[in-house]
Amino acid sequence: MRKIFGKWIDQYFSDEEAILLALLLALGLAVILMLGQPLGPVFAGIILAFLMQGPVDWLESRGVPHLLAVSLVFVAFIGLFLGMLLFVMPKAWTQLVNLFNELPRMVSQVQALLLLLPQKYPDVFSESQVRELIQLATAELSRAGQWVLTFSLNSIGNLMALLVYLVLVPILVFLFLKDGRVLARWWASFLPERREMMTRVWHEMDVQIANYIRGKALEIVIVGSVTFVAFALLGINYAALLGIMVGLSVLIPYIGAALVTLPVALIAFFQWGWGGEFMWLMIAYGIIQALDGNVLVPLLFSEAVNLHPVSIIVAVLVFGSLWGFWGLFFAIPLATLVKAIANAWPRHEQAALPDKA
Template sequence: MLIKQYPFYLKSTVILFGVSLFVMVLYMLADLLVPLGFSILLAILLNPLYNKLRHFKINKVVAIALTLLGLVIFIAAVLYFLSSQMIQFGDTLPALKAKGGQIIIQIEAWIQHTFGMSIQKQMQLLNEAANNNKGLVGQTIGSLFGLFSVLFLIPVYIFLLLFYKKLILNFLYEVFSEENTQSVAEILNQTKTAIQSYIVGLLIEALIVAVLNAAALFLLGVKYALLIGVIGAILNMLPYIGGIIAIALPILIATVTKDGYGTQLGIIIAYSVIQFIDNNILVPRIVSSKVQINALISIIIVLLGGALWGVSGMFLSIPMVAVLKIIFDRIEDLKPWGKLLGDEIPTQHMGQIWKLRRRKKIVA
């Protein structure tokens, strides 16, 4: 039977249309897919604890409830720690506000002297910017309400995913032909291992970075070193981008609470050293799982995830690509894409290999 061959431009057009349609669906269903994505990651992470409870012959519903209780206790402990530190931070807000007002006056005078812009003109521009950002404030409030809905949905999703785990796994096995059962089992096992190692490694990395940040800020004499160090570690969980954002907060606090600029320079140097340690020691040895995504793809995927789903997309992008790489590596036609996502650099250019093979054929 002859298989009809379509021209390349037609096939590429269909593929691009399909990808565009898929991305549009992801964007439109963000409110549904984002909490579901986090729930799947957390359900895979909590699965060993659930299995251990089931091993002790505990009822399925009770085991899931205890598993979720452990997650809630952990999150509550982190929030309690942050809130206790924030209370101390709030006690000195009047002093920070007064010092900040003095700095703003100095900046206004510097702008007036350097650029010849009057203070009234500066205030007019600030008011216009504030009016333009009213819509952004409304979006932020809407995002907060969305956050509360997500926090409600995630435990429900986790409960149902663990409860119907066997049903979902049986569906994945039965939807493929019997000869592919072994490949499906390997993909599911590698996916579970990759996600678990990634999330656990991310938490360990965040703990180490928080300690390093807090120690550096404490030695530099920056107020609220522990709180700022922990916030910086949480922001650092955003791959490649969070570390840059995290440095702004301690510099701002140092600018408001200290005279001169020596402390700010020390913060930049200390955070640069911590980022070097994090990127070259912690991430390769702690966060890395069996699936390696190269830096170029990671940066592109994180930015695309942010454009698609915001901050949530940045967090979800790396695990999603790791799962895609596992699938690509198991499908013969998609292996080149799996290699593109990975960080294994070939020792010889394929073009050279093809030339050698062609020469051998000509000689033969």
């Protein structure tokens, strides 16, 4: 066993750069797990600056000075952020509270429909089974509604942390945009001069991950905005809340759209029933999903992320459970990073043993 393990070590970890990269990855993971909460504003600033580096590079390629390009992109970011904070989020929160206040009426309608099942299908459903299901669902919805109504009061203790984010993150974003190249050169000065493997990994990340992250952020904004406008024109209740949900659903490949379809259909059904308005809304929702998958995604993602669907689903489950929202957002980029490291990792083939005469 020791001989087999030794050969495996010699094959994959005999290169000094590979060992250094493994140590850096382990150190980075340890910093995120141990200091993720106190360094949260720094990580958020790095992520947002990375998202906005594309527009800065585009302006600089057209002759705009670096500081002016950074200032223009930063002002646009602040304007978008304030618009979300002052107009979109309060409206969505109000609609969420109203939705939970309206849940008792919706539950009553569902109860009436469920109680008809034992009459129509007595061999399949019994009245006791249906009533137990109704009691369980009512208890869960009551707890969820109580959580939503009391969340704002319970969050007063976190107000200072929220203010820290609101003040520090914009400052850090501006500094990272302005001095990001200087900081990158300073960090690279600590690395060995011979770093072919790290360079290969970085180039693959820069081509695929940067394209994915910036494209995904833009896709969320476009899909969410178009959904809100379409739903508001069709007159459905909670249009802002549903627009945010549909926009965020693009974070989860394959299953995000399927999951968000249920609340869209339920809210439309409880508002209109099986009428023409319900059909028109579902047709509009289907068109938005089709345009997103067949038009918007090919336009935004110029470089395909070549990952097997099983790898994508596993990455979403693993990183989403570890880091929540940010884990879902970065699941595919992190899986791409793992693939890039695996492809660039040096392998020293074992020499074949000479045949005995």
